[in-house]
Amino acid sequence: MHRITALNWRHPASVHTFLENDGGLDVVDDGTTASYDSPDSLTCHQFVVLSATFRVPTFYFSIHGSSGSPLQLTDIMKTSLLREDVCEGTVATTFAVSHPATNFPFLSQGEHPTLGTPCWYFHPCETASAVQEILKESEEINRRPLGWMEAWFTVLSTAVDMQ
Numbered sequence: 001m002h003r004i005t006a007l008n009w010r011h012p013a014s015v016h017t018f019l020e021n022d023g024g025l026d027v028v029d030d031g032t033t034a035s036y037d038s039p040d041s042l043t044c045h046q047f048v049v050l051s052a053t054f055r056v057p058t059f060y061f062s063i064h065g066s067s068g069s070p071l072q073l074t075d076i077m078k079t080s081l082l083r084e085d086v087c088e089g090t091v092a093t094t095f096a097v098s099h100p101a102t103n104f105p106f107l108s109q110g111e112h113p114t115l116g117t118p119c120w121y122f123h124p125c126e127t128a129s130a131v132q133e134i135l136k137e138s139e140e141i142n143r144r145p146l147g148w149m150e151a152w153f154t155v156l157s158t159a160v161d162m163q
Contacts, residue, residue: 010079049112061081095108131148131152
């Protein structure tokens with residue numbers, strides 16, 4: 001599945017209150033990435049791809065400014081894609097956002113598995129258990145043919161504003 005959507009910038013003060021930098025996040029203005037200071041429109045490409053390793057859907061995305069340049073992680077955190085509270089207590093590096101108490105980053109940068117383009121994605125390692133928790137609580141969703149996907153989108157929408 002693939003869709004393209006327009007995003008907005010979020011107020012910059014709300015981002016810095018919850019995103020900690022572990023010192024490994026170097027923001028370099030090399031002209032290849034769009035900057036938050038630019039008032040241009042944002043385009044977000046969103047993909048749902050089956051993880052070959054974990055056998056669950058995985059949400060991949062990329063966000064670009066009007067020039068076509070991809071946004072840096074610090075700027076992605078300033079957009080309306082992610083829910084404001086999802087990054088509370090996280091630590092950001094150049095290529096990932098992690099909660100200190102977990103083994104895997106919840107947001108990583110990597111290659112789209114079929115397109116081969118750089119994307120951000122939510123790590124799928126805990127997806128199956130989160131979906132099973134919802135299915136266990138709702139027999140109605142469990143009976144629907146697409147109930148598993150509906151539960152997965154419910155889990156995803158706790159982090160991503162699905163607009």
